[in-house]
Amino acid sequence: MSVTSEPSPAPPGVTGAPPSRGLSGVLVFLLRVSVAVAIPVATFSILLWTFNFLRDENANRFIVVGVAIAVGVGGVFALYWGMNRAVDLFPARVRESVRPYVFVGPCLVILAVYLVYPVINTLLTSFKDANSQGFVGLDNFKFVFTDPDMLKAIRNTAGWIILVPLFAVGIGLLYATLADRLRRGEAVAKSLIFLPLAISFAGASITWQLIYSYRPQGFGSNIGLLNGIMIGLGQEPVKWLELQPWNNLFLMVIMVWMQTGFAMVVLSAAIKAIPDEIIEAARIDGASEFQVFRRIMVPSILPTIVVVTTYMVINALKVFDIVFVQPASAETNGTSVIAERMIRWFFQLNHDGRAAAIAVVLFVAVIPVMAWNIRRFREEEMIR
Amino acid sequence: MSSATVEAPPKAPAPAPHRDRLEDAGRGGWFLRITIIVIVILWTIPTLGVLITSFRPEDAVNASGWWTALAHPFRATEWTLENYRIALGQGGFGNAFLNSLAVTIPSTVIPITIAAFAAYAFSWMEFRGRYVLFVIVVGLLVVPLQMALIPILRLYTQGATLFGREIFPDLSLQGTFLGIWLAHAGFGLPLAVYLLRNYIGSLPSSVIESAKIDGADHFTIFWRLVVPLSVPAIAAFAIFQFLWVWNDLLVAYVFLGGAGQNRVLTVALRELVGSRGENWHLLTSAAFISMALPLLVFFALQKYFVRGLTAGAVKG
Numbered sequence: 001m002s003v004t005s006e007p008s009p010a011p012p013g014v015t016g017a018p019p020s021r022g023l024s025g026v027l028v029f030l031l032r033v034s035v036a037v038a039i040p041v042a043t044f045s046i047l048l049w050t051f052n053f054l055r056d057e058n059a060n061r062f063i064v065v066g067v068a069i070a071v072g073v074g075g076v077f078a079l080y081w082g083m084n085r086a087v088d089l090f091p092a093r094v095r096e097s098v099r100p101y102v103f104v105g106p107c108l109v110i111l112a113v114y115l116v117y118p119v120i121n122t123l124l125t126s127f128k129d130a131n132s133q134g135f136v137g138l139d140n141f142k143f144v145f146t147d148p149d150m151l152k153a154i155r156n157t158a159g160w161i162i163l164v165p166l167f168a169v170g171i172g173l174l175y176a177t178l179a180d181r182l183r184r185g186e187a188v189a190k191s192l193i194f195l196p197l198a199i200s201f202a203g204a205s206i207t208w209q210l211i212y213s214y215r216p217q218g219f220g221s222n223i224g225l226l227n228g229i230m231i232g233l234g235q236e237p238v239k240w241l242e243l244q245p246w247n248n249l250f251l252m253v254i255m256v257w258m259q260t261g262f263a264m265v266v267l268s269a270a271i272k273a274i275p276d277e278i279i280e281a282a283r284i285d286g287a288s289e290f291q292v293f294r295r296i297m298v299p300s301i302l303p304t305i306v307v308v309t310t311y312m313v314i315n316a317l318k319v320f321d322i323v324f325v326q327p328a329s330a331e332t333n334g335t336s337v338i339a340e341r342m343i344r345w346f347f348q349l350n351h352d353g354r355a356a357a358i359a360v361v362l363f364v365a366v367i368p369v370m371a372w373n374i375r376r377f378r379e380e381e382m383i384r
Numbered sequence: 385m386s387s388a389t390v391e392a393p394p395k396a397p398a399p400a401p402h403r404d405r406l407e408d409a410g411r412g413g414w415f416l417r418i419t420i421i422v423i424v425i426l427w428t429i430p431t432l433g434v435l436i437t438s439f440r441p442e443d444a445v446n447a448s449g450w451w452t453a454l455a456h457p458f459r460a461t462e463w464t465l466e467n468y469r470i471a472l473g474q475g476g477f478g479n480a481f482l483n484s485l486a487v488t489i490p491s492t493v494i495p496i497t498i499a500a501f502a503a504y505a506f507s508w509m510e511f512r513g514r515y516v517l518f519v520i521v522v523g524l525l526v527v528p529l530q531m532a533l534i535p536i537l538r539l540y541t542q543g544a545t546l547f548g549r550e551i552f553p554d555l556s557l558q559g560t561f562l563g564i565w566l567a568h569a570g571f572g573l574p575l576a577v578y579l580l581r582n583y584i585g586s587l588p589s590s591v592i593e594s595a596k597i598d599g600a601d602h603f604t605i606f607w608r609l610v611v612p613l614s615v616p617a618i619a620a621f622a623i624f625q626f627l628w629v630w631n632d633l634l635v636a637y638v639f640l641g642g643a644g645q646n647r648v649l650t651v652a653l654r655e656l657v658g659s660r661g662e663n664w665h666l667l668t669s670a671a672f673i674s675m676a677l678p679l680l681v682f683f684a685l686q687k688y689f690v691r692g693l694t695a696g697a698v699k700g
Contacts, residue, residue: 065486068561072490076497084603099602103505104517107498107573114570115524118535175423178416191683192424195431197624198678200631200650203434203671206664210433210450221447225433228449257427262624266579269616307582311525311575318528321634339528346534359531366525 032098035087035105079106119363126356140357150358153336156248157365160255160319160337165312167256169305172263177293179264180271190268194261201321208254212240244334251335254322259315263308270304271297306372313369317362338362438668439463445665467669480652484630484677486561487640487648491568491629492622498569499576500584500618504606506577507585508592518581525574533638536567540639561646564639571635572625583617584610627678649674 083102087095129136144150179189199207213224214237222228227237241247274297282292298305320339338358346355436450441464444453453462505511506518540563587610595605611618633650640646653670 062482065482068486069489072486072561072565073493076490076494080497080501096602097511100505100509100511100514103501103509103602103606104511104514107502107521107577108517110498110566110570111521111524111573113539114536114567115527115532115574117539118532119524119527121535122531171423175420178420181416182420187683189420189424193427195679196427198627198631198675199431199671200653200674201633203631203675206667206671207430207434210437210664211430221449223446223449225429225449225451228451257430260427265623266620269620273616303582303586307579311578314525320528342528342531356531359528362528 028094028097031094032101035083035098035102122356122359125352126360128353128356130351130353136353140353141361143354144357144361149331149336150341152334153338153341154361156334156336157317157319157338159248160252160316161313163249164252164255164259164316164319165309167252168259168312169263169267169309171256172260172308173267173305175260176264176268176271177297180268190264193264196258197261199258204254204258205322208257212250214239214241242333247333248335251322255316255319259312263312266308267301267304270301274300310369310372314366317366338365434668434671437664438467438672439465440665441466442663442665467665468673471666471670471673480647480649481677483640483646484649486646487564487568487636488626488629490561490565491572492626494565495569495572495576495625496580496618496622499573499580499621500611500614501606502573502577503580503584504602504610506581507587508605508610509602518577521574522578523574525578527574529571529634532571533634537638564635567635567639568625568629568632572628576621576625579621580614580617584614587613623681626681630678631674 080102083105084099087099087102090098126140127135127137175190175193179186182189196204196207210223211225213222214227215222222231222237224237224240226240230237240250243250278300279292279296282296287295318339319337320343323335323337323340324343339362342355342358342362345351345358433450436453437445440450440453440462444462456462502521506514506521591609591613592605595609600608631650633653636648636651640648640651653674
């Protein structure tokens with residue numbers, strides 16, 4: 001499809017105003033802003049028009065799906081190509097100061113609508129009452145830090161954000177390093193660890209029910225693996241998921257099981273990018289494999305380790321569904337976490353204000369991680 | 385430069401005898417093998433349980449643990465395909481599978497494209513506010529998806545007004561593929577930008593600078609140089625985003641609905657869970673049907689993955 005936002009062909013202007021201070025500077029700035037905003041909006045409208053076809057209920061499903069994929073994939077390429085061509089028609093002096101905004105513009109527009117706007121909406125709501133009508137001051141935040149279930153949830157979440165990244169990244173790194181040295185079967189070995197990540201959450205909960213399942217006497221035989229082992233050892237079966245406070249750990253195991261594959265794949269990619277010459281040189285110099293690992297591999301892939309760990313911490317902070325879908329309620333099991341409280345208050349206990357306040361607390365909790373990232377970004381800039 | 389394909393020759397000459405144990409492990413010793421085997425077994429057991437359960441008759445599933453089937457692997461009464469027949473026969477799984485494709489492929493390509501352009505700009509282009517903007521983008525990683533759903537749903541169904549003026553039109557995106565693509569793009573972008581900027585930003589500046597000296601403009605550098613060099617990071621994120629979208633239930637349920645034409649596989653699965661309760665023999669087989677494509681994609685992309693990662697190409 002064509003992108004009509006592209007201006008009619010005209011030779012690149014030679015008489016463009018130099019981006020100096022004062023009025024022309026303002027004009028250039030306005031030009032930049034209008035380009036960064038107008039073109040994506042125009043292309044977006046064209047794509048939207050195409051979409052009316054996709055709303056046709058009677059169209060053949062194969063054709064609809066085929067068109068949808070073609071338009072969705074082609075549209076985004078057309079967007080950037082068209083915008084870049086449009087910028088080429090600008091006066092030479094303005095061109096390169098506009099182009100960066102064309103590159104980041106669509107990203108910023110989408111994020112503004114899909115994440116920034118909802119955040120502002122939620123911040124406002126956190127100071128409002130249950131129906132997000134009247135303002136109630138700090139009452140919702142007072143609730144967050146006094147309610148016993150909330151305090152429990154905060155403690156549990158602290159456990160999640162420490163233990164899950166530690167084990168997922170640790171095992172992932174160990175495994176990526178070892179699998180890298182396999183002479184045969186590296187792909188198979190890696191795929192088997194990655195496999196859980198391919199399972200949908202519903203699948204994972206079914207999967208681990210088969211491990212932790214407990215049936216009291218008279219309600220059928222125990223078909224859970226752990227209790228099968230307990231019976232095999234001559235012990236009584238255990239209600240694993242009600243065993244406080246260990247049940248928290250059992251739930252964390254599910255997340256580690258699902259996330260280790262992600263850490264492993266990304267870290268493995270980084271390990272493979274280390275030049276072989278460096279590692280070989282170290283080996284020839286008599287470094288042991290452990291030294292190679294500690295002094296060469298880990299420092300080389302440290303940026304990637306940081307990326308993965310940060311991601312895991314944030315993911316663990318947002319953990320919700322693993323706790324939420326357990327048959328017994330999180331309150332009685334003592335397995336509440338912050339994000340789960342938020343959903344519970346929003347969708348089931350119907351208090352918009354409290355849910356929003358909990359969400360705001362989630363943000364605040366992530367600030368240390370952010371500060372770390374920012375410092376790393378600065379360091380990288382200085383090296384360049 | 386040596387290749388890092390799976391069949392790559394050993395990286396170092398044969399080890400000298402009598403070094404410490406870990407070194408032997410490095411050349412394929414027992415430590416290496418045992419550790420890998422132990423981890424593989426631990427990680428595979430849960431899935432194996434589901435796979436075996438999905439092929440067992442209903443009565444057997446409820447009467448004994450799945451591992452007991454391993455005691456009689458060749459007894460015909462222990463195995464059945466009935467579960468799969470019923471799960472597939474529930475109807476709607478064909479359309480749901482196609483819909484999942486229509487949702488997942490663009491929802492993977494769109495955020496990657498947008499994020500790669502943005503990551504390039506954040507790494508290699510000079511503009512006012514790039515530091516602050518990048519920090520804001522990464523900061524958005526923390527926005528819990530669940531929090532964004534309701535405001536966006538309101539945007540889709542009634543637009544947004546501020547002080548009585550319409551600031552966002554009502555596009556009736558509810559129930560459309562475009563609506564869910566953009567939502568997935570929005571939720572996936574912070575991570576994509578973060579991962580890709582970390583990778584693209586660590587490309588050697590000499591490569592970029594010399595291309596500039598040769599007269600390449602930013603679009604050419606990006607498309608011809610940075611994207612090919614970034615294939616490992618792009619592939620890693622593509623696999624991840626694909627799986628995330630394919631397995632997503634919440635976003636699909638909220639934006640596409642539970643019953644419409646555009647119902648995806650996970651929603652169909654959920655309906656099966658709802659109507660068939662705790663019937664593990666059906667749930668396990670349905671779960672495996674939904675896993676088929678993600679596994680296929682992973683195996684297909686992994687070769688590309690490994691081949692693209694030839695050592696030294698990136699770090700020069």
